[in-house]
Amino acid sequence: MGVEGIGARVVRKEDKRFITGKGRYVDDIKLLGMTHAHFVRSPHAHAKVKGIDSSAALNMPGVVAVLTGQQIVDDKVGNLICGWAITSKDGSPMKMGAWPAMAPETVRFVGQAVAVVIAESKNLARDAAEAVVVSYEELPAVADVHAAIKSGAPQLHPEAPGNQVYDWVIGDEGATDAAFAKAANVVKLDVTNNRLAPNAMEPRAALADYDAAEEHFTLYTTSQNPHVARLVLSAFYNIAPEHKLRVIAPDVGGGFGSKIFIYPEEMVALWASKKIGRPVKWTGDRTEAFLTDAHGRDHVTHAEMAFDANNKITGLKVKTYANFGAYMSLFSSSVPTYLYATLLSGQYNIPAIHAEVIGVYTNTTPVDAYRGAGRPEASYLIERLMETAARQLNVDPAALRRNNFITEFPHQTPVIMAYDVGDFNASLDAAMKAIDYAGFAGRKAKAKADGKLRGIGVSCYIEACGIAPSKAVGSLGAGVGLWESAEVRVNPVGTIEILTGSHSHGQGHETTFCQLVAERLGVPISQVSIVHGDTDKVQFGMGTYGSRSAAVGLTAILKAMEKMESKAKKIAAHALEASEADIVIENGEFKVTGTDKAIALPMVALAAYTAHNLPDGMEPGLKESAFYDPTNFTFPAGTYICELEVDAGTGKTSFVNFVAADDFGRLINPMIVEGQVHGGLVQGIGQALLEHAIYDDNGQPITASFMDYAMPRADDVPSFNLSHTTTLCPGNPLGIKGCGEAGAIGASAAVINAITDAIGKNNLEMPATPDRVWRTIHAA
Amino acid sequence: MYQTKYHRASSVDEAVSLFGKSSEAKFLAGGQTLLPVMKQRLASPSDVIDLGKIKELQGVELSGDTLTIKAGTTYYDIMTNADVKKAIPAIAHLTSVLGDPAVRYRGTIGGSIANNDPAADFPAALLALGATVKTNKRSIAAEDFFQGLFSTALEDGEIITAVAFPVPAKAGYEKMRHPASRFALTGVFVAQTKSGEVRVAATGASQSGVMRVPAIEAALKANWSPSAIDSVSISANGLLADIHGTAEYRANLVKVMAQRAVAAAG
């Protein structure tokens, strides 16, 4: 409805402040008496802390305090937790090593904090941190998963013998083995899913302010989920009870998952603020971001797929080693298990699946959810396997996929997920048409005549989003429910505030959420504002990740809107002396249907607040809230096809075309959806061609700056050709599936499938750097 | 960044005298190398002497067969200069693929060669074109100027004032960009002088910095064409190897970039 309702390409309300430099990020906030923290971090990947001498630092000008790991342990600040319990195949719980916010005894990755210097300025804190003398006894370190599980490997945690966190399985092993025993063909593949550094544009930051008189803390932090941060800080880290802790996540410059987690720096800032009686600010620099923001991916997998004589898939076996780094980050355990192996059916009818996932500690930065979280790893694996199968079985890769698509819904996969709806043929058709798949052979021949190697790569992804039905995730080990809450406040003059537990850090909620209100009430979005990111303002919320804000968060807003509208209709009916059933809402007015009698929303609101003439027994006010818990995941799906050329002389890849046909269910704002897809695709392409967080054998990071870690830039990626094939999600009233992660989930397989097609060699690891591609081309 | 004292010099003489009065001074040109290094606290000069506002260090002159680029001229100004484009278009091309726009607007030819990063672009141009580096004290042939990784013939406090390039008969530069930094993973500058001499220099390839490539020079001397290089074999010994390129890959790039540079030179 209307120019600003659902489906309208409304320009983002929040961009005025962002592009005029008026955004307000944590580091922009300055408090009276504020001090600055700088962490003393380990240069070693594995070492014993033998002693910390702070005397020189304490004597430097402007230094307020030097606090150490032992002090934070003595003060009983809790160790960091992992919020999703995973059980190994032998029934034992996962094995967690203790993770204190600053290391009192042992450091296990380069960058782990051992002490913090608090000073009058950032630079003074940094100067003094260099004067803190830490004596270490170096221990042997291990960075690679395979090396870490070998006998005799350096051991990280006494709690986890063999560096093994868990050995988890899913699916029916007997049925899968039986399928392989009868298979006409078996396709095998080894793939590595490269470790990535998330690199949000704004580095993490925390500003903690303790009010001794009120015994109350305020934390300004770069969080995707401030209420979850408060919950964890209160319930597990002993910082303060919830009513004595306010967490504010103001404008946040990107997260991609890395700002879901509660990090040591926030804990230390809060604790230190109370200790010194002054506000404490920490703003990470880019090096700290590379060293301490949770990394993503890092899987090593062997997989086998069984086919019958008709090229129908009959079984899938997967064994994955997941590198968790040195500690189990907040949601890390769920990523290679319930967010990965449950998606291994892809878009295909696979009768039997068995997957085993071995979680491994190494002396590297902890790994956790990063845009897509587990689903990119699953999708990449399946789509590389399908391409490999097509080559081995000598059939067209698109036709092989089509031959195995799930076409009837709902569909129960053998790995928990029950797909509700989809039309995989429709997105494959749309993508093939957009890229002129049929004409590819001719284009390849022509390119060959020009001395170029041209390739095409298909990727049909599916993901589970709208995270998540609380009961289901609870039964799988999650420590939290994953519903969302909302409150709708109609003010006495008729303007509207939506309070949401979702958190926007680039997603454009301030626009899309207003569009729902515009759609339902017919008011301009300028009369609506979105309130989020403050535990003192918003009732509660689980935050933004897992493409959940529209499917779950916006549905909660819809539920609250419905309650508000129902009350407003009663007030309107009373005022208009009509029946409530005859009231309709149009263009900001409550009308008696079929008449010209109407009362404008502001008058209804005013009536609600003056309460001079309300229906008998009605409470004054016009404010409603709702908690919405989804009944299922949502399943965005689609097809990406990439066409590219490889320069055989240098191994360099150049894109010719990249098409995306996505099914996200209903789109609220197609322009914002396109932006989300663009960003996701760039991250997927970044993983395929450029990005790799690398450690040497001793656990020293060698890609801790943008001079070494290749982030994609505008000229590294093509212009995208996007389209949508829509099936509405039956699980929520708006029919929304979510669009935030799709690009990052589906793109990398399309790119690698295209390069391997171009060079005629199937085995190529990511990132497919020119050097690697060139060596693959020229390998014997 | 550590505390430092900033000076803005208005002439080369003033810069030299300021340098003499400081304990550990550094000249600042575009700041595209010096400032990041200072920010990371890897350099802590007591004084920073800014050369950016010295008029005599700015500009390009073409006189006869010599193209002179003053040391403080930015890459952007070089790239867009009509004399550069006319006399040695390969240099305009080299600056157009150097770094990114921010780097090109700030960085200078003098800063680049004073720094002598083993993957920098300009050292290859100087070496292949047989350029002369002019300082406040003397003239130094490119051969003698570059002395291995990050090291040059410059003495303490010596200021580069200009680079004089003999205008060649033909020249070309091709570069494989480092995917992260955009420096040269390997870049090759080929030149044929007006007297018929062939000079080829590669950057980003060797462990000891910018180098001449005699095998390719010989092949091109016999036959100035890309295919002349087909049979040349470049050894990976002594070449750089890192996460973005093995030594074998760089050896291949020396050859492939040389072929493409010859094609570009015409």
Ligand SMILES: Cc1cc2nc3c(=O)[nH]c(=O)nc-3n(C[C@H](O)[C@H](O)[C@H](O)COP(=O)(O)OP(=O)(O)OC[C@H]3O[C@@H](n4cnc5c(N)ncnc54)[C@H](O)[C@@H]3O)c2cc1C
């Ligand atoms: C992101 C990025 C990408 C880059 N990509 C490339 C690339 O692709 N190719 C490339 O070649 N370079 C690249 N660079 C480096 C860039 O070219 C620098 O500009 C150059 O190395 C230094 O030049 P400057 O003018 O910035 O010098 P500064 O950083 O100011 O100085 C560098 C050094 O030179 C000395 N110096 C400067 N001028 C003089 C002078 N006239 N006389 C004596 N000493 C002097 C200074 O004292 C200092 O020691 C890149 C840099 C960055 C940050």
